[in-house]
Amino acid sequence: MSLFDDHLDTFEGAQREALARTVAAARRALPGAVEVIAWGMPTLRAGDESGPNLLSVTGFTRHNSLFPHSGSVAQELGDALEGYPITKGTIHFDRDRAFPAALLKRILQVRLTEINASYPKADGEFREYYDNGFAKAIGRMKGGAMTGSWRWFRRDGSLMRAGRFGTGKALGVQTGEWTTYDRSGSAHRVTDFGKGR
Numbered sequence: 001m002s003l004f005d006d007h008l009d010t011f012e013g014a015q016r017e018a019l020a021r022t023v024a025a026a027r028r029a030l031p032g033a034v035e036v037i038a039w040g041m042p043t044l045r046a047g048d049e050s051g052p053n054l055l056s057v058t059g060f061t062r063h064n065s066l067f068p069h070s071g072s073v074a075q076e077l078g079d080a081l082e083g084y085p086i087t088k089g090t091i092h093f094d095r096d097r098a099f100p101a102a103l104l105k106r107i108l109q110v111r112l113t114e115i116n117a118s119y120p121k122a123d124g125e126f127r128e129y130y131d132n133g134f135a136k137a138i139g140r141m142k143g144g145a146m147t148g149s150w151r152w153f154r155r156d157g158s159l160m161r162a163g164r165f166g167t168g169k170a171l172g173v174q175t176g177e178w179t180t181y182d183r184s185g186s187a188h189r190v191t192d193f194g195k196g197r
Contacts, residue, residue, distance in 0.1 A: 002035060004042040007058070018059075018098045019059050028101070030054065041058040042056065051129075059095065060095075063095050064095055066091040068111050070089070072114060076114075115127075122141060126138070126146075135157070136152065139165075145171035150164070162179050177191070
């Protein structure tokens, strides 16, 4: 039994079923998302447990709520959310009916697009995600160039390639050993770039 299921079991009857069906639709839309409990709610995070929050779901006495962790999601979808009460950062839905799966998928895609656009292109941690919630690339940028350890992944979440970029004058230059992995996670090819070429 998952932490999500434990949380959902605190609700009863039709409300529990509505929440469970909403969570199941989110899981289907983003198979690469990781399930955690954040702020006491079932929460999907992109890529891994340290990834950004995509969506939290929970129930209240008179309604259920989606928390897309961004106020701009509701603005982006505009008329598509007509009929759903929206408060700061929250979309309310019927206590006893699941949130529509197609609309939920749109919310998640808007959120992923927003997350991908939020990572710095010049300095700091860089992450990019596929539309299924799996990580595509994780690394660091400095002065607009790649630096330090980087990893690239396939759409199915398997590690595809990993290596390091230089620092200082070698920013953006491949250094040391770079490994390409097969889908099972075994090293397929190792290339040594030495101190950078």
